[in-house]
Amino acid sequence: MNQINPKKLLNSKWTAITPKNKEKHFIVTDMEFDEEGLVLSCCIEAIMSKRTIRLNWHDLKDTRHWAQGWK
Template sequence: MNQINPRKLLNSKWTAVKPVNKEKHFIITEVEFDEDGNVIYCLIEAIMSKRDRSIDWRELQNEETWRQGWK
């Protein structure tokens, strides 16, 4: 399980273990917090295609789907 500090999500880099549409490398471009400091919105962008989508940041903890950094 990837250990993630929600405060350090912004601009963090991720590699998809099983790329879809040849999109392998991603970066977190937007993170919003509620008044209690919990993540309520997270936007991830593919580096090559610049396509972005909303993601539940807890999905990034799954090592079978995501790896930290660009590998």
């Protein structure tokens, strides 16, 4: 389980464990907050293709799919 500090999530780097379409390395480019300032979701961008994906930021904790940093 990856440890994630929501305050440091923006611009953090991630590696997909099972890359699809040669998209292995990602960076968090945007975050969505609720009225109380809690993180709801984040937007990650693939470095190679510049494709963006919106996902629940808790999904990044799953070590079966994501690794912190670029490996």
